[in-house]
Amino acid sequence: MEWKNIRLLLSYDGNQYHGWQRQRGEVTIQGTIEEKLYMMLEERVRLVASGRTDAGVHALNQVSNFQTRSNIPPFAIKKGLNSLLPLDILVKAAEYVPMAFHARYDARSKTYEYRILNKEEPDIFRRHYSWHIRSPLDVATMRDCLSALVGGHDFSSFRSSGGKDGDPFRSVMEAKIHGPDDDLLRVVIEADGFLRHMVRNVVGTIVEVGLGKMEMSKFAEILRSRDRKMAGVKAPPQGLFLVNVNY
């Protein structure tokens, strides 16, 4: 039987998962889908994603692919997976792609969105999908900070502490804030790649600026410093969504 390459478009709620990547003894997105694929295909396959998402982080549209010798057509794989998977993981599409397609290497850019709920009272119905900031934020200044990110930069200041992602240079195509809409601010960043925790470290830092705890000039200085210890707090995972992967 011939090898085929199948692309999956996935949506998942990260709250109950220890991130994308399969790990022994932890419930992960990759591990859960691979297990269901094994039940259907009776063949061990290895899922590749556009990139890992951390524990508690969500995806609206994650792209993944796997190679298989099974003849089960993609529409049946989509249907079968959706009947087997828990309700917090959804296969939105499945299709054959050329054997050369690789969900990670071929991604040209990715878009992440970070949701901040900015109102005094907590909202228990949005607590799993946003970061609640009680005090009013100066959104205009936060927008100014973000525009300093656009272009190519060494993002060492915003990488995970102890992170070794290799080359810390990334190109940001877009960095905006949409809203507030129903008290929700959506920080949208598109880049050719992201260092680990980069979005959450950027958001945590601009929130400090928005709260008046940090000067805007300090933000530009942090970016230039390439020193992880200068940035603000890391925003919590439940506000972060992988929105799109572009090929």
Next chain:
Amino acid sequence: MEWKNIRLLLSYDGNQYHGWQRQRGEVTIQGTIEEKLYMMLEERVRLVASGRTDAGVHALNQVSNFQTRSNIPPFAIKKGLNSLLPLDILVKAAEYVPMAFHARYDARSKTYEYRILNKEEPDIFRRHYSWHIRSPLDVATMRDCLSALVGGHDFSSFRSSGGKDGDPFRSVMEAKIHGPDDDLLRVVIEADGFLRHMVRNVVGTIVEVGLGKMEMSKFAEILRSRDRKMAGVKAPPQGLFLVNVNY
């Protein structure tokens, strides 16, 4: 020490609870709050609510009251409860009310909202807060059904099967559908009281009409019949919200 009467305005996510009412061996909203009040007040109090909500049903604004001899002021009770309660129950306000105030007996009307997500694909981020209906709904006809509910009626056809709520007569002040907004329909019903499962039975039945599985004339006939066995399916609990209680 003198007795005081304290009113609590509550919001809760019903997904993890076996409804409002305290029950041995089950985690309920009433039981959880009473337990935290005992920790704070060192006195057993009995919470009264405007009405019970069933397992899995949510509240945006539930009204409750309890009598106590404690001198802890309401603002401190609010703050203390919010620090002790799990994140899916929120005390939005606490205040002294006259001793005669009774959250259930004094309620003049209540407003419930039922959320239907009407799109082909499921939305994993709204699955806990809506009923997903894949096929397009004829919302105009559903609206016509609802307007037949306005006024005073014997709602026996829409009570819970085996329900013994006593008098089945209720007055509906408003019955509307808002939306669709972002694929969400919100069925809003205000009445002087509700029989058990009444909103969910009404919504399940108008959804059958909206799907073309039932004629609109049948809906009026069901209401007139006062026969529980004629109505459609009961809509699932996670789409239902107690929105307001009016005094």
